[in-house]
Amino acid sequence: MKTSPTDRNDALGQATGTVAKAPALVSLKNVSKTFANGTVALRDMSLDISRGDFVSLLGPSGCGKSTALRIIAGLGDASSGSLAWPVRSPVDDKSGTGGPNQDISFVFQEPTLMPWASVFSNVYLPLRLKGLSRTAAREDVMDALQMVGLESSAGSYPRELSGGMKMRVSIARALVTKPKLLLMDEPFAALDEITRFKLNNDLLHLWEKFGWTVIFVTHSVFESVYLSNRIIVMAARPGRVVQDIAVDAPYPREEEFRTSDTYNDYCRQASQALHSAMEVSEPA
Amino acid sequence: MTMATVDNQHSLSGEKNRKATKSLPEAARWISVAGRMAIPLMMLVLLITAWSLYVWAFDVPHYILPSPMRVAVALYTDWPILAPALLVTLKITFTALTIALVGGVALAVLMAQSRIAERALYPYAVILQVTPIVAIAPLILIYAPSTQAALLICAWIVAFFPILSNTVQGLKSTDHNLLNLFELYGASRWQTLVYLKMPNALPYFLAGLKIAGGLALIAAVVAEFAAGSAGAGSGLAFRLLESQFRLNIPRLFAALFLLSLTGVAIFLTTNTISYLLLRKWHESALKREN
Numbered sequence: 008m009k010t011s012p013t014d015r016n017d018a019l020g021q022a023t024g025t026v027a028k029a030p031a032l033v034s035l036k037n038v039s040k041t042f043a044n045g046t047v048a049l050r051d052m053s054l055d056i057s058r059g060d061f062v063s064l065l066g067p068s069g070c071g072k073s074t075a076l077r078i079i080a081g082l083g084d085a086s087s088g089s090l091a092w093p094v095r096s097p098v099d100d101k102s103g104t105g106g107p108n109q110d111i112s113f114v115f116q117e118p119t120l121m122p123w124a125s126v127f128s129n130v131y132l133p134l135r136l137k138g139l140s141r142t143a144a145r146e147d148v149m150d151a152l153q154m155v156g157l158e159s160s161a162g163s164y165p166r167e168l169s170g171g172m173k174m175r176v177s178i179a180r181a182l183v184t185k186p187k188l189l190l191m192d193e194p195f196a197a198l199d200e201i202t203r204f205k206l207n208n209d210l211l212h213l214w215e216k217f218g219w220t221v222i223f224v225t226h227s228v229f230e231s232v233y234l235s236n237r238i239i240v241m242a243a244r245p246g247r248v249v250q251d252i253a254v255d256a257p258y259p260r261e262e263e264f265r266t267s268d269t270y271n272d273y274c275r276q277a278s279q280a281l282h283s284a285m286e287v288s289e290p291a
Numbered sequence: 292m293t294m295a296t297v298d299n300q301h302s303l304s305g306e307k308n309r310k311a312t313k314s315l316p317e318a319a320r321w322i323s324v325a326g327r328m329a330i331p332l333m334m335l336v337l338l339i340t341a342w343s344l345y346v347w348a349f350d351v352p353h354y355i356l357p358s359p360m361r362v363a364v365a366l367y368t369d370w371p372i373l374a375p376a377l378l379v380t381l382k383i384t385f386t387a388l389t390i391a392l393v394g395g396v397a398l399a400v401l402m403a404q405s406r407i408a409e410r411a412l413y414p415y416a417v418i419l420q421v422t423p424i425v426a427i428a429p430l431i432l433i434y435a436p437s438t439q440a441a442l443l444i445c446a447w448i449v450a451f452f453p454i455l456s457n458t459v460q461g462l463k464s465t466d467h468n469l470l471n472l473f474e475l476y477g478a479s480r481w482q483t484l485v486y487l488k489m490p491n492a493l494p495y496f497l498a499g500l501k502i503a504g505g506l507a508l509i510a511a512v513v514a515e516f517a518a519g520s521a522g523a524g525s526g527l528a529f530r531l532l533e534s535q536f537r538l539n540i541p542r543l544f545a546a547l548f549l550l551s552l553t554g555v556a557i558f559l560t561t562n563t564i565s566y567l568l569l570r571k572w573h574e575s576a577l578k579r580e581n
């Protein structure tokens with residue numbers, strides 16, 4: 008969605024006027040999305056995301072999580088409502104469209120790799136599009152591949168990888184640009200538990216180290232509690248926010264956190280929220 | 292940023308598999324190739340024997356059905372006449388194919404980039420394609436500067452469409468999520484075309500090329516048949532007609548043989564090109580490994 012300058016000013020006024028804390032990095036206001044076939048994927052979704060947050064979108068299948076993420080990324084317009092980047096300085100906005108293109112990365116729900124390109128070339132893509140040469144990008148690409156434990160598969164083609172490995176390539180491609188805002192759509196759903204836990208920890212470390220903002224879509228209550236400092240619980244048909252849970256547990260979180268009482272309490276709370284979200288959702 | 296490698300076993304075993312298929316003994320591969328060739332070759336021998344036997348047993352006159360031996364002799368003795376004709380046909384076919392390839396791809400790119408260009412041009416490409424070439428050939432013969440040029444135009448018209456329509460299809464059937472990804476990373480139109488749409492269209496284009504290769508030869512022959520009365524013919528099709536008029540049936544068969552051979556050669560060439568370009572990634576060039 009291309010936000011017009013007026014939208015941005017509105018949102019900025021709103022943010023400074025009514026919200027006491029730091030202005031949001033990205034702000035959805037009454038966003039609705041109706042698809043061409045009449046499906047109402049989102050209705051009146053409002054959400055402010057602060058810089059540096061690790062936010063999870065938690066909700067039943069089909070509740071519009073992917074749709075919301077796409078709208079935030081500027082892929083596909085909302086049918087109504089607005090998307091604004093209140094604190095974005097004009098300097099950040101290189102494309103001049105108000106869009107966030109320069110520093111967003113997106114991990115799609117599917118690996119979305121180019122089948123004709125090697126793992127290396129797939130991860131190199133975002134840098135290539137920025138005009139970096141292969142040799143100049145080599146180190147960054149290999150670093151990103153190392154983060155997901157795939158540096159030895161750089162020369163393989165996607166068809167030679169397992170489903171989980173493809174997903175990790177896709178994650179490496181998102182990390183290679185060192186994005187300010189990382190949008191992840193169920194990135195770990197296809198992975199075994201051990202790898203998933205490891206990547207959870209890796210992601211948390213990177214997030215703390217680089218001060219990214221992460222919006223993370225998941226089905227898993229446990230994953231959302233472990234990772235995020237804020238959980239947005241959504242209900243389906245129409246997709247909307249039903250609860251906003253602040254997870255008040257300190258970082259860095261290590262494996263011990265998974266067995267702590269705080270963790271259990273939050274899991275219970277998020278679980279209940281999810282259950283009530285399922286109940287208020289109309290049957291598909 | 293250092294992360295342990297939890298399940299590198301996947302990648303390692305993948306590496307192993309690749310090496311295994313590579314180090315498959317050369318000899319075994321040759322045997323399997325020979326095995327695959329053996330059946331069609333045996334079939335060929337069988338057919339030629341049956342043909343010879345039939346001609347010999349029923350004493351068929353050679354101006355009705357010449358024996359394979361006679362055809363072979365005709366091929367040899369008439370080679371000075373047939374070879375230049377073959378060359379002309381080859382030249383027309385390949386020139387037409389090359390122009391069709393360049394023009395088809397260029398036009399496809401234009402159409403995929405601009406909706407207006409597509410609306411303006413595609414209908415006419417379709418009309419050109421659906422009108423039988425034999426029907427247009429006489430007209431083209433009138434308007435073209437020379438018979439050679441007319442033949443070329445005919446072959447081009449026929450070869451051009453499969454390349455165009457397949458390439459357009461390929462350029463347009465790019466995965467939407469990949470398009471989203473390119474948009475997200477601020478790719479220019481040009482980058483999206485070169486890095487995403489073109490590689491994606493390659494298998495489609497190659498499928499079009501395979502069809503176009505065969506059609507170019509057919510059209511070159513058909514057009515020459517149509518041009519036959521206009522004289523000046525020296526391609527294989529003209530020799531074919533000429534042999535028929537003169538009841539030189541062995542030479543007719545020899546010319547026919549050369550045409551088939553050309554067709555097969557084109558087929559094998561386009562198939563090989565396609566295989567070489569796609570073997571790394573496209574399903575059509577890969578063995579199923581389960």
Ligand SMILES: Nc1ncnc2c1ncn2[C@@H]1O[C@H](COP(=O)(O)OP(=O)(O)OP(=O)(O)O)[C@@H](O)[C@H]1O
Nearest residue numbers: 042043044046048067068069070071072073074075
């Ligand atoms: N292109 C489309 N056309 C029509 N309806 C769509 C389209 N994409 C999604 N939908 C519908 O919109 C709703 C939300 O879809 P979305 O993909 O956002 O769900 P989700 O929360 O990501 O689900 P999941 O967890 O299963 O991925 C669904 O009911 C789906 O049927």
Ligand SMILES: [Mg+2]
Nearest residue numbers: 072073116192
């Ligand atoms: Mg989804």
